Amino acid sequence: MAKLELHDIRKTFGEVDVLKGISLTVEDGEFAAFVGPSGCGKSTLLRLICGLDEITSGQMAIDGEIVNDVPASRRGLAMVFQSYALYPHMTVADNMGYALRLAGTPKPEIRQRVENAARILRIDPYLDRKPRQLSGGQRQRVAIGRAIVREPRIFLFDEPLSNLDAALRVDMRIEIARMKERLGTTMVYVTHDQIEAMTLADKIVVMNAGRVEQVGSPLELYNRPANRFVAGFIGSPRMNFLAVSGVTPEGQMVVPGGRIGLARRIPGTAAEAGVRPEHLRLDRPGTEGSLSGRVVMTEHLGSDTYAYVQLDGSEQPILVRLSGERLVRREEPVGVVVDPETVHIFGSDANTLLSAQSTAREAA
């Protein structure tokens, strides 16, 4: 159990600045998920935390001690790799007990701890197998088991579920959630998958191009994204953005297909309005206060239906989430109803000028 503090961490590979000053704190027992687009430096940051690569500048502390120069082997952390990185020539039991063996733990104790972890992860029938004789999901469990057995100060996960199929992913997600409850250890979890981040994390760190864009609880990020990047990144399917071409004397924003009322006065000039697909409604064309357009495509997912609506005067269709039974025809002219309370407004610098009101209130 440990608290992790990063202060202005930078990392350069030769000429390339990969991390450009990361500062953040992960509290003792907290589950922090790092999300961000591919190549933004998540894995790099994780490798710095566990000590595999050297920090170019900045400070890192675990439990109030600067660990910049502590080698990986003495940091007492455990990491689960995306590729699992199991030891191919060792049995599952030896894989899981390796760290304890190196630490000189007595054999009977190693065996007991390995067996306990294996039972929890339901891999006890495979303890004598080699990793290549296991399925992907089983390997994944072994990798997690190897981390649990050590009782590390901090768990690090680098996209641990990304090689699994959808069903197994859900299973393992629940498994990890249980593990978090039971162990209460500090966890740092890198993922591409929004749902993993939203469901597992106490705190989400949104990274982009080597910087932290925003840190907050899942609902904070969903309801009050600090800027257009976070707004577009958190939430699935992603937020619709409408270009604001001006504001009428009555205080309405002019967007493709019509106008959107302003819920409140905003401190600056609106450049874009953002509305999530789940906050839009379809109605008859010409409905009071709606944006006019036509349906260009629909996707039926069973529980939901997504309608792609091309607003008049815009190329890019916007997405509207409807209930599953709702039938819409292609090319059907529609009115998209926007509740001003659910609109996020971004300035020309892409920072948020106004967050949606109603969803924020619901969350509060």
Place this chain on the structure above:
Amino acid sequence: MALTEVNRPLELPVSPLANRRGLRAGQRRTGILLLLPAIAVFAVVILYPFLKALGLSLFRYTIEMTAPEFIGLGNFRTIATSGEVWNAFLVTAIYVLFTTVGTLVLGLGWALILNQPFRGRAVLRSFSLLPWVLPSTVSAFIWGWIFNARFGVLNAILLELGLIDYPQAWLSTPQGAMLAVVLTKIWLSIPLFMAFFLAGLQNLDREQVDAARIDGAGNWAVLRDHVLPHLRPVLIVVVVIGVIGNLQQFDTIFALTGGGPVRATTVLSIEVYKQAFEQWDIGFASAIGVLWVATLIAPAFFYLRMLVKGA
């Protein structure tokens, strides 16, 4: 569709593209066909001379004789009681042991060094192949010069360091001569061994080593628990190739010491040469050659079996 219908075999014509005797049959026939030229060449240049030598080993055939005289196992009986031939076997064993172990340790060490990232690594890797491209007599010449009693680099360095008081005639002492031929062979073989090891090291999963480090492994533990087990298949191949090559070694030893002083570096290859082309006792030389090949067969068998299994 009814269940019974599903279980009935398909009554459909077989595709005209199918191989009549199963999927692999065509491949097997082609394989044998492709092997024929190689088998023919093997028969002419290896099998025939070998059988000829095998035959000759049963004859007495020296320079004064016009035709070989059949003596059965006579040559082998002579060998059994000949201290000189036994000595050649012993010298060969020592030579093979030291060269193989030496090359293994140094080749692996060098490969580990060249696998680390550092400036100038590519250049150093290229230079490391130098002993491989030099003709072996040239190498022998270089080492002969290094060990030279009067102008040799070795003496110069040892004198400078104060480790010896006066120049040593390395090649005229049994141990010195053995040391020289062993070092020469090690130096010659390092590039090949290193290339094998380096190739093996390069496909060692980096994350596996990373995971081990996080698990608390230091350098020694990484080498023992991950690098060496990963290199095991390479290690076996390299040992077998090394043993075979060292058992056959001739040119550098012949050029460097000629088998001397006295018989200190007379390995089997030199012994056979001497019997055949100095004593002109072809029958006796053939008999030694046959025994020599017999010692080669064991490692060669392992090697071939590994190749076949690996394929």
